Amino acid sequence: MSTWRVLVKGIGIAGVVGCVMPAHADTTITVATVNNPDMVTMQKMTAAFKKAHPDINVNYVTLPENELRQKITTDIASGGGQYDVITVSNYETPIWAKNGWLKPMDNLPESYASNDLIDSVRQGLSADGTLYALPFYAESSMTYYRKDLFSKAGLTMPERPTWDQVQTFARTLNDPANGVYGICLRGLPGWGQNMALFGTMVNGYGGRWFDMDWQAQLTSEPWKKAAAMYKSLLTEYGPPGATSNGFTESETLFANGQCGMWVDSTVAAGYLSDPATSKVADQVGFAQSPYQTTQNGANWLYVWALAVPKSAPHAEAAQTFVDWATSSQYISSVAADKGWLGVPPGTRTSTYESDGYRKVAPFASLVFKAITSADPNHPTAEPVPYTGIQFISIPQFQAIGTRVGQLMAGIVSGQSTIEQGLEQGQQFTQRLIDRAGYGKK
Template sequence: MKTRVLSLTGAAVAAFLGASAQAETLSIATVNNGDMIRMQKLADHFTKAHPDITLNWVTLEENVLRQRVTTDIATKGGQYDILTIGTYEVPIWTKQKWLMPLDKLGAGYDADDLLPSIRNGLTAGGTLYAAPFYGESSMVMYRKDLFEKAGLTMPEAPSWAFVADAARKLTDKSKEVYGICLRGKAGWGENMAFISAMANSYGARWFDMAWKPQFNTDPWKQTLTTYLGLMKDAGPPGASSNGFNENLALFQTGKCAMWIDATVAASFVSNPAQSKVADKVGYALAPDNGLGKRANWLWAWNLAIPASSKKGDAAQSFIAWATSKEYLELVAKEEGWANVPPGTRSSLYANPDYQKAAPFADLTLKSIQAADPLKPTVQEVPYTGVQFVAIPEFQGIGTGVGQAFSAALAGQVSADQALQNAQALATREMTKAGYIK
């Protein structure tokens, strides 16, 4: 029997070896906020340890990201191997079987270390379907120097009445200092995240137990008129275009006396490399209205894999790295403990180095633990979710209502008209979807 010898040129050998060792490319859709940008900068640490994997980043503004990834996964478009999605999407998409179970994160991942309130929203049947990159609630960030100059003292647990009074007293429009900065940009995860949380503290709810919209009730009228009045008297110009990133920039440049927003922002406003007022920032719990609920939401930005992905193992390797204890230690080493992604792991809040570096740590944890997705507002509701309603139709309804309220903030319609528009839109959509019989 003759043995055939295959003769290959040097170029052919190189091509053969190159094909066999070709790196797998992961396309990652993510949001354009500070923690995610930092992850991209540090990703070389992952690719050096995994030379067979390369990363392609698609970084998008929050509203655009939601639209793109929702369209892609619903149509099985396959553009992305890893999605950055929120606490809202995970249970809905898991039920649709759109997400891959994260069951290969490795023995050292320690999923039990994830904060229960964050982990529970990402789990089905005891299995994670998304891993939290950072978790958050909401809090008041304020300028201690401006409060002291005005003779005001911020309580750890302020009321809306105190916040409204202080905001007006602290406003000096001639110096471009505004008493309060709040989200106004339309979107179910932009202005409606804040306004829904505020509405909870006023006893408002999106739907009653028969799924009928409730925008024609007194609690919603109180919420919206208070918000609009506060922003008119003490807010910055053009607020109807301001979301998280815009208000962050305003606060960091010294133009906001108070900002009520995501607890994750605390590390950015207190970072001297990014914030002109870093040494002047104080923190307090989100306000209440005396009804037993604060205006604190519950959210996590998470990394997940479409069920249709052919690169699941490589994607899980990256997710395990990016959401691990070791990643937190890497950020701490590179940029300091105050800048690690917060709100995901119990061990972080037990770490004395983090507690020392992050004066906002305890309030962040208290806020996350206080938010209750199963009982988000004062009255009974048929839905779960604090600043959102965990039904598929909410994206469209929430954004439509957000547009109505943003128009009121811009002065295009009255508060009453905005509420009427919200009621009509929500009633129409919930009837069409079969919730209202």
């Protein structure tokens, strides 16, 4: 949007003639994002961006995650140019970069300190060694537990438990009569809900989605063992209605004191440690995400990032905004405004080296280790032809993960046996991957 300023010299209308001169042009950029707490904070901090860049106005389009993905995918694939900045993850970024849909982040200012970005996060947003999105916040997975309940039961949580140990702990802690369940886990179907957790369980049992010839492995022993453990934990020691509980519901249950343990995103650590939002803030313990036979791929890596589409109408202004919102200076500004527990986590080494952050975040070193150890290039014990830990970086995975997530929910609810559900998942996955031509020479 351009504005023009009329300068009047002298007095009277005659003085206006010939004196209409162009001034600087204001630019309005449109940012498509999700309505989660860190993005809400970004919107509230935009006044600081506007103060530093008075010629750039920011218009936010805030949508639920599924609707956001649909709208920006349609727009970016068609070159529609509705958005200047889009919110993407480490799932879409490498795929869209290879499609030529994103502008490379290859001309960052020195002050941006790109070497400060955590390496695993940087790799997840790169294609052929080039960044195509800048990370806003990142997460891995971890184990939360009630220190008071563990102490009372005489239990000790290892730094990294096995799933067998988790099952034993859950059995001991389970006390539904007093409103405490042994463990809470995501059961809500979806490639980003129950499959985020279950995918890492499969990895931890030594499983994989495909072998090197793109043959699906869903009926293999690791998948069966992981599914049996998952069902046991949810149905024997979890809260009722498990298939209705996603991240948010499980977080609320734990914060209300209804879970002895919870395995989920590291991003919940601040929420559970804050007395304003958690009834058990002073009793939360932290451990690494469980594994069984291997630690490869046992904890996930997910990054929310900002990217500039090739079709962005105002690419230069959009890049200025992305640089600002993902900078270390932005993190410092949020810390000053909202406190260190309010900063977007998981993107920069300097955050975890900060005395201020470490002082209020007893989980900081554990989360940093989880994020830095997550390796999307080596997500399983055996070789695989794909990258990604709790997802596979291919366009077909959304459909595969969604369908298998529904089948896993059916297994948990008793609609099918483990063997029946995994066989259906095997057939669906192989059919879709064959149609896409993977594995064909």
